[in-house]
Structure formats: C-alpha cells, structure tokens
Amino acid sequence: MISNFFVLLGAVNVKFKVMEDLRNTPEKHPCPSKMKLICLTLLIISGITYSRSEQYDVVGPVDPVLAVPGEDVILPCSVKPNTSVVDMRVEWFRQDLKDSLVHLYEDHEDRNTDQIESYRGRTKLNHQELQRGNASLKLSSLRISDEGSYKCFIQSKSWYDEATVDVYVEDKSxxxxxxxxxxxxxxxxxxxxxxxxxxxxxxxxxxxxxxxxxxxxxxxxxxxxxxxxxxxxxxxxxxxxxxxxxxxxxxxxxxxxxxxxxxxxxxxxxxxxxxxxxxxxxxxxxxxxxxxxxxxxxxxQKEHIRKRNAQKEIDEGNIFCSLQ
CATH class of the missing domain: 1.20.5 (Single alpha-helices involved in coiled-coils or other helix-helix interfaces)
Known part of the structure; x- marks a missing residue:
C-alpha cells in the first residue's frame, strides 16, 4: 500500500511539472493547445505504467531456518517474478538489535562499513545469483548470538519490498x-x-x-x-x-x-x-x-235405438195422415 502511494505521488508530481512547463512556455511547446490535455494524460499513463512494470514481491522462507553453531547457513530471499536486482539496493538487517545492519549491497558493490561487528567477514551475497533475483545471504561460522529475526529489504528506484527470515540456533554443547x-x-x-x-x-x-x-x-x-x-x-x-x-x-x-x-x-x-x-x-x-x-x-242402447226408430215411424205416419 505504501509503495502504491509513492508511485501515485510520483505520477502526480510529473503531472504538476508538465502543467508548470505548459504554463511557462505556452508558445514554444510542441503540443497544440487542444492537445495539451491528451499529452498530459499520456505522460501520466506512461509514468504509472513504467512504475508498475518495476513492481515485485520479496519472498522468504515459510518456516524458520534451523542450524547448529559453527555451520554455514543460507538465509533464503528472492524476488518474484524473477527480476535482476543487480541495480537495486539489497539490505539485510536484524529487527531485534539497535545496530541492526548485517549486510548491505548498493551501487553494484558490498558496503559493510556500518556492519555489526560480530558479522564482519561472515556474510556474503552471490553477485551472479543477483542477476536471477536471488538475494539469499550466506552466514558462515554460525553463533548462538546469530539467533533472531532478519529482514531482507530490496529497493529499486520506484519500488521496494521486504521479507522476514527467522533463524533458530540449536546449542548442542x-x-x-x-x-x-x-x-x-x-x-x-x-x-x-x-x-x-x-x-x-x-x-x-x-x-x-x-x-x-x-x-x-x-x-x-x-x-x-x-x-x-x-x-x-x-x-x-x-x-x-x-x-x-x-x-x-x-x-x-x-x-x-x-x-x-x-x-x-x-x-x-x-x-x-x-x-x-x-x-x-x-x-x-x-x-x-x-x-x-x-x-x-x-x-x-239397442232399446233406445228401437224406440227412436219406432218414434220415427210414428212421426212419419202422422205426417202422412196429415197430408191425406
């Protein structure tokens, strides 16, 4: 998070410098007035992209390093992805000591003038391995006082990161x-x-x-x-x-x-x-x-018919008699 903050801060500084140059030399600037904003955006993006291209992670061992007094021990430390650290600052120091410098590599050489007295002549970085991103420290003739927590700090021009290496010394005397x-x-x-x-x-x-x-x-x-x-x-x-x-x-x-x-x-x-x-x-x-x-x-019915017929005959006879 701190590294990202410094990257953004550098990009903002670049932006303000470019804006100041545009204000001071408006007529002589190669970008037209309508292209100033585009040029400024491209400069900021290129600066951020350049800074992010240099980002890396410093990786140490997951488990503590166990060793016996008198032996040589390697304190692992490397950069992921594998990037050359020849042009970077590599510093090993103790977290639990006041005068903490154990080994310092800067400007393509070892600079151990401020090194802890007990580590003089016992620390070494393999410069050939630095080209492959390996900044492991070799500690010779291990002592009981070497037990503690170590920091591997690697810094470039625009980025830095660190890893912790714990060392335990087994005293068999x-x-x-x-x-x-x-x-x-x-x-x-x-x-x-x-x-x-x-x-x-x-x-x-x-x-x-x-x-x-x-x-x-x-x-x-x-x-x-x-x-x-x-x-x-x-x-x-x-x-x-x-x-x-x-x-x-x-x-x-x-x-x-x-x-x-x-x-x-x-x-x-x-x-x-x-x-x-x-x-x-x-x-x-x-x-x-x-x-x-x-x-x-x-x-x-028969009787009735017979009577009716008889009556009819009587009537007919009466009619006949009246006619005569």
Whole structure:
C-alpha cells in the first residue's frame, strides 16, 4: 500500500511539472493547445505504467531456518517474478538489535562499513545469483548470538519490498544448568502426566462402578418387564379365547335369527299370497260385473235405438195422415 502511494505521488508530481512547463512556455511547446490535455494524460499513463512494470514481491522462507553453531547457513530471499536486482539496493538487517545492519549491497558493490561487528567477514551475497533475483545471504561460522529475526529489504528506484527470515540456533554443547532445568521440567511433566493418569484411572473406576450399578438396575427392570410381558401374554391368550367364544355365540345367534327371519318371511309371503289371491278373485268379480254392465248398456242402447226408430215411424205416419 505504501509503495502504491509513492508511485501515485510520483505520477502526480510529473503531472504538476508538465502543467508548470505548459504554463511557462505556452508558445514554444510542441503540443497544440487542444492537445495539451491528451499529452498530459499520456505522460501520466506512461509514468504509472513504467512504475508498475518495476513492481515485485520479496519472498522468504515459510518456516524458520534451523542450524547448529559453527555451520554455514543460507538465509533464503528472492524476488518474484524473477527480476535482476543487480541495480537495486539489497539490505539485510536484524529487527531485534539497535545496530541492526548485517549486510548491505548498493551501487553494484558490498558496503559493510556500518556492519555489526560480530558479522564482519561472515556474510556474503552471490553477485551472479543477483542477476536471477536471488538475494539469499550466506552466514558462515554460525553463533548462538546469530539467533533472531532478519529482514531482507530490496529497493529499486520506484519500488521496494521486504521479507522476514527467522533463524533458530540449536546449542548442542553440554550445560549442567540447562540439563538440570530440562530434567526438572521432564520430571514435572512426568508427575503431571502421572497425576492426570491417576485421576483418569479413578474417574474410569467410578464410571465403571456406575455402569455396573446401572447394568444391575437395567437387569432388574428387564426381569420385571419380562414378568409383565408374560402376564400380558396370558391375558392376551384369555382375551383370544373369549373373543373366539363370542364369535361362536354370534354365529349361533345369527343362525337362529336367520331361521326366525326366514319363518317370518315365509309367513308374510303366504299372507301376501293369500291377499293376492283374494284380490285376483275380486278383480275377476269386478270384471264380471263390468261385463254385465256393458251388456246392460248395450241392451239399453239397442232399446233406445228401437224406440227412436219406432218414434220415427210414428212421426212419419202422422205426417202422412196429415197430408191425406
């Protein structure tokens, strides 16, 4: 973020310088008045593009560097993407010391006049690897005092970045005090572990006793449930027998009811049959009466016709007599 701020600040400075030149020499400037804004924009874009083309990331190791006193160790540091750092400033320094300079490379040479006294003659940069973006520092004859946090700082004309390298030195020399401290720490750790194991064992025993008691309670409950189950099964068998008896009684009742119903139906049918026969007789009698009435009606009609004809003959005779 800081590097981006400086890049933008440089671009703004370029913009103001160009604007000042345009104001001071308006007639002699090669860009026409209408093209001033376009020329100014192109200059700013070219400056920003040039600055961004030099951006890079300084990368260090993810894990700390472990080493033994007296050995040579390499503190890794490189530039991504791979870019030559020959023309850049490469500085290694300690974060935890007041006089922090460990190694300085600037203007194509090592400049270690302000280097920490304990590092003199023990630091080296491979100048050939600088062309490939590798700024790793070789530290010879490692000492216990070399343990700490290191910074790899790489700066160009328009950009800079840094990475952290942690160094841990393992002291393998015999130290009675340190050995006693380690042994006492181990003893305390063993005592704590033993106490934890004993507490865990006691806890497990309590849990085991509780589980055993719970198991006995469960067995008693299981026996009681088994007794209840057997009693329920006996009741179920008795209920089944009762249901079978009820079903048989129902069948008998149904059969008896069917018989009585059949008898009643036969009686009703016989009654209906008798009534039907009576109705048939009455119908025949009514039919006979109807036939008699029809015959009487027919006789009456004949008598009426005969009387009408006789009357007609009488009338005709009277008319004839009156005419004579």
């Amino acid at each position: 015999f130290n009675p005090w340190r050995t006693s401290v380690i042994l006492s720490s181990i003893a305390v750790a063993l005592i704590v572990i033993a106490g934890m194991l004993i507490a865990a064992f006691v806890h497990k025993n309590r849990e085991h006793d509780e589980l055993q008691n719970e198991k006995r309670r469960n067995e008693q409950e299981y026996d009681a449930l088994q007794g209840e189950n057997s009693a329920i099964q006996e009741e179920c068998s008795q209920l089944k027998k009762g249901i079978i008896q009820i079903q048989e009684e129902c069948k008998e009742l149904l059969q008896n009811e069917n018989r009585s119903v059949k008898q009643e139906l036969w009686m009703e049918i016989s009654k209906i049959q008798e009534e039907h026969n009576k109705l048939q007789k009455e119908k025949r009698n009514i039919q006979k009466e109807c036939d008699q009435l029809k015959n009487e009606k027919w006789d009456l």
